[in-house]
Amino acid sequence: MAATGLTRVQGASSEVVRGINRSIVLNLIRTRQPISRADLARASGLQRSTISLIAEELIKEHWVLEGPTGRLPRGRRPTFLRLNEDRVIIGIDIRPSQITLAVGNVNGKFTSQEVIPTPVSPKAAVEALIQRIQPVMRSCRDKKIEGIGITLPGRTRAGSLVFAPNLKWPESDIRTPLAKATGLEVEMDNAANACVLAAVWFDHVETCRNLVAVTVSEGVGAGILIDGQLVRGAHGMAGEFGHVPLDPDGPPCGCGSRGCWEVYASNRAALRYYHGAKSRAGELSFSDLLSLAEQGDECAAKALETMAHYLGRGMRMIVAGLAPERILIIGDLTRCWHRFGPVIEAEAQAQVLRGGCPPQLTPIYEGGMARLRGAIALVLERHFGAVREAAA
Numbered sequence: 242m243a244a245t246g247l248t249r250v251q252g253a254s255s256e257v258v259r260g261i262n263r264s265i266v267l268n269l270i271r272t273r274q275p276i277s278r279a280d281l282a283r284a285s286g287l288q289r290s291t292i293s294l295i296a297e298e299l300i301k302e303h304w305v306l307e308g309p310t311g312r313l314p315r316g317r318r319p320t321f322l323r324l325n326e327d328r329v330i331i332g333i334d335i336r337p338s339q340i341t342l343a344v345g346n347v348n349g350k351f352t353s354q355e356v357i358p359t360p361v362s363p364k365a366a367v368e369a370l371i372q373r374i375q376p377v378m379r380s381c382r383d384k385k386i387e388g389i390g391i392t393l394p395g396r397t398r399a400g401s402l403v404f405a406p407n408l409k410w411p412e413s414d415i416r417t418p419l420a421k422a423t424g425l426e427v428e429m430d431n432a433a434n435a436c437v438l439a440a441v442w443f444d445h446v447e448t449c450r451n452l453v454a455v456t457v458s459e460g461v462g463a464g465i466l467i468d469g470q471l472v473r474g475a476h477g478m479a480g481e482f483g484h485v486p487l488d489p490d491g492p493p494c495g496c497g498s499r500g501c502w503e504v505y506a507s508n509r510a511a512l513r514y515y516h517g518a519k520s521r522a523g524e525l526s527f528s529d530l531l532s533l534a535e536q537g538d539e540c541a542a543k544a545l546e547t548m549a550h551y552l553g554r555g556m557r558m559i560v561a562g563l564a565p566e567r568i569l570i571i572g573d574l575t576r577c578w579h580r581f582g583p584v585i586e587a588e589a590q591a592q593v594l595r596g597g598c599p600p601q602l603t604p605i606y607e608g609g610m611a612r613l614r615g616a617i618a619l620v621l622e623r624h625f626g627a628v629r630e631a632a633a
C-alpha cells in the first residue's frame with residue numbers, strides 16, 4: 242500500500258506528498274502498533290528523518306502516543322508508538338426497530354452503549370439522539386471526541402437519507418441538525434458500506450482488494466470494495482442486490498416491488514417461514530428464533546435453514562457480477578454459523594463459473610457490534626483515508 246501511494250505521487254506538490262506520507266505513517270501505526278520509528282522507516286521506505294517529523298506532528302496532535310520503551314536484544318531500547326485511545330468517536334447504528342448509540346475509540350473498543358426504540362420520524366430521531374449525545378459528550382470531557390459516525394439501513398446522499406425502504410422515513414437531512422446541535426462533524430453511510438471500511442480499518446484486510454460485505458437484518462444490504470476502492474455507484478445506490486426481484490409474483494417488499502432477494506433472505510423472511518409453519522407462533526424476535534433453533538425446535542431450525550438457502554443462492558449474483566475474493570456476512574444469523582454457515586456456503590459456492598474462484602465466506606458477529614465498528618470507521622476514514630489510500 243505504501244509503495245503504491247509513493248510511486249504514484251511523483252510530480253505532485255510537496256503538500257500532497259506530505260499528506261500522503263502522513264497517511265502512510267498513521268496507517269502503519271494503526272496496523273502494526275506498537276511500532277518503533279526504525280520499523281516505521283523500514284516498512285514505509287521513508288527516510289528516518291521524515292518519519293521523525295511526522296511522528297512528532299502526530300504526537301503533538303494527540304493522534305499518537307509514545308512509549309513504553311521496548312526491550313530488544315543487543316541493548317537497543319526503542320520507543321514504541323501507538324494510537325491514542327483517548328480519541329473517541331460516537332457511533333450510532335440506526336435500524337428499523339432500534340437505534341444503538343455507543344462510544345468507541347480509534348482501536349474499535351467500546352466503552353458505553355445504549356439502545357433506544359427507533360422513532361417514527363427522522364425529526365423525532367434527531368431530537369432523541371441529541372438528548373442522548375449531550376450527556377455522552379459531558380462524560381467524555383477528558384477525551385477528544387473526533388466526530389459522530391452513523392450507519393443506516395439505506396443509501397445516503399449529501400447527508401440525506403434517500404432510500405431506506407425498511408425504515409419508512411421520508412427523505413430527510415439528518416446530518417445538519419445533529420452537527421449543529423453537537424458542534425461535531427457527522428459522517429453517515431449505508432451500514433454495509435461502513436462494514437467494508439471497518440474490515441479495512443480494524444481487520445487489516447489490505448491484502449484482499451475485492452470484497453463484499455453483506456448485512457443481513459430486517460433487510461439485506463451490500464457494500465462493495467473493488468480494487469481496494471469502495472464502490473458507491475451513480476447516486477450512491479450501488480449494492481442494492483437485496484432489491485433485485487427473484488420472483489415478480491413473490492411476497493411484497495418494502496421497496497414497492499415483489500419477490501426481492503431480501504424478502505426471502507432477511508431476518509423477517511425467517512420469521513415469516515416460522516409463522517407460516519406454526520399457526521400459533523406468537524410474537525417472536527429473530528434472536529428468539531435463533532434460541533429456539535439452538536434448543537432443538539425443528540420448526541425454527543427449518544425456517545432459518547430456508548433463509549440460509551436463499552441468502553446463499555442470492556449471493557451467486559454477487560459472485561457472478563463482482564467476483565469478490567471474500568464475502569463478509571454481518572448479522573445475527575452468524576451467531577449460529579456452525580449450523581447455517583455451511584448451508585450459505587454450499588449455495589454461494591455452487592455454480593462458480595469456469596475460470597472463476599469461489600469466494601471465502603467470513604461471518605462477522607462480535608455480539609452485534611459490527612455495524613457500530615463501521616460507524617467508528619466512517620469517522621476515522623476521513624482522517625486516515627485507508628480505503629482512498631489503498632486505491633490511490
Ligand SMILES: [Zn+2]
Pocket residue numbers: 483484485494495496497498499501
Ligand atoms: Zn425490494
